[in-house]
Amino acid sequence: MPAEPLPHEEIEDRLRELPGWAFADDRLTRTYRLAGHFAAAAMVVHIARVQEELNHHSDLTLGYDSVSLSVHTHDAGGAVTERDFALAAHVEALADAHGAS
Numbered sequence: 001m002p003a004e005p006l007p008h009e010e011i012e013d014r015l016r017e018l019p020g021w022a023f024a025d026d027r028l029t030r031t032y033r034l035a036g037h038f039a040a041a042a043m044v045v046h047i048a049r050v051q052e053e054l055n056h057h058s059d060l061t062l063g064y065d066s067v068s069l070s071v072h073t074h075d076a077g078g079a080v081t082e083r084d085f086a087l088a089a090h091v092e093a094l095a096d097a098h099g100a101s
Helices: 008-015 037-054 082-098
Strands: 022-024 027-033 059-062 066-071
Touching: 008 022, 027 082, 037 059, 037 066, 037 082, 066 082
Parallel strands: none
Antiparallel strands: 022 027, 027 066, 059 066
16 A cells, blocks of 8 residues: 655654754755765665665765765655655664764
């Protein structure tokens, strides 16, 4: 069964629980800054593992000292769903261990 899109108002309310995350172009987005390239690459690998466990994947971009995510649910027509917020919360939980800000 496809995931249900969340109403815009609920997305905005729930973003208050995820500092640094935004809603743009019908996606949840976040960029983290890290100490350098190795730290950023390590965080990407950690995020990739979480995405596999959740069977939900974001667009994930590695920069020299940054990691950016853009997430939405394909089987909900590209809308934001509960699955996107679950992934964002998991990423937030692991960010501190990588020294991400």
